[in-house]
Amino acid sequence: MHSRDLIDSSARLARELLAIIHDEPSTIDQIAAGLVRAATGLLSGHGVAVTLYVDRGRTVRAGSTPTVQELAALEAKVGRGPTVRAAATMSPQEYDGLSNSTRDAWEGALERAGYCSVLAVPIEVGGAAAGTVAAYQPGIPTFADRDRASALLFAQQAAIVVEGGRRIVQLRDAVSSRDVIGQAKGILMNRYGIDDTTAFRRLVEASQDMNVKLVDIARWYVTDQDGSTPSRPS
Template sequence: MSTAGGEGPRQWGQPSSQDTGTATGLDALARRLAEAARSLQRQTSPQQVLDGVVHLAVALVPGADAATITMVGKDRHCYSAAATSTWASDFDVLQDETGQGPCLDAIWQQQTVRVDDLAGDPRWPVLGPRAAERGVRSMLCIQLFVHRDTLGALDLLAHSTSAFTDESEHVGLLLASHAAIAAADAQQLENVTSALVNRDIIGQAKGILMERLRITSDQAFAVLAKVSQDTNRKLSAVAEDLARTGMWTPGARAGQDRQDTP
């Protein structure tokens, strides 16, 4: 992925330009992050993972008063996928309104962004003063993951200036890497679970049609597919309605009859 300026791809998870490499206490940090990783892996849905990440970030990252996970879609609008407070999520609203901000830079430029004083930072002349008025003075933003057409960043907010240090960055980067893996695992589990549930529901609906209309399994699936197409609904939703209610409309039989007519 290229940067906004057209440069070649950068490595993700790199420290900011302020980092001096002097973070300490790495053994204790490793133990805390290992427990954090285990807690994230126990979650069963992507949303639970994201909610867990922001609360862990505030608990683990020195200087953080609040955290959000900012998401940006193909339309380039951003929103909070998870947040520890409305104060934090309101900052994403402000970024979306102004079209600028450190979180957006972290996402689009694939780099860690550390802000010591948002009010006077020339990189965001419109957003900075407005954010400072709302109590956001310093920030640490780390690109989190790329999922389908959505980009995400872990964003840490503080009421005071210069709240984040090298240690903050190191903890944030490590937490983000664990979070990305946990979110991907949860998404895969959710997809597999959803596929199994849908397959079971479609099987139930086919069985109802096969018995009621005296048709084959392939014909029953064709009926469901046609109703799905005619009503512009997902096939699984059509099947779920039939399996849940046992009700079937005459129009569905007519559609099957038309398919069977040579």
């Protein structure tokens, strides 16, 4: 990729990625979908999948097509492949299938979908893999240098979006949780004539007794509003 092209692509990509978090995404899934749209424009002619690793081991995936998204999920299930290696080694990884005489479930599905090669690049945040971007190429077993440079450029800039987007989502969720807890305390204070501290203590005790998150207990009171003690969820 020529320097002028790289500068133009970088500027255009920065604008597209900024738009993802500028609209205050409501979920990590929407961030992943926005990243796929941006990557598809940069990696023209390729299928694209973005995988994001969320707190507590949850993984979010989005693909430029349902088939690509299914391939990314299948690779993770099989437990080996370029995306898995990219996240583990924190370095770009490629698959061309040329050296493999046998096929596992993912490789067979990849071949049936018409893709010959896959390029996966880690999205690094704080020295760890926050996700990956994978390009699926039909017809040709090796990637052009321009594609490699574009995928690396995308992953580097996507890291800012992933971290910024996660913080926005966490902040929004924290504000929402605080509001719900405040409403639940108000309901208890009004029904039982207790003060703020006692109302909060009752919510905490119910949360601990039933091993349910405090915000979920509070949400139960807000949505039910009968003032009774919530029963353990089934």
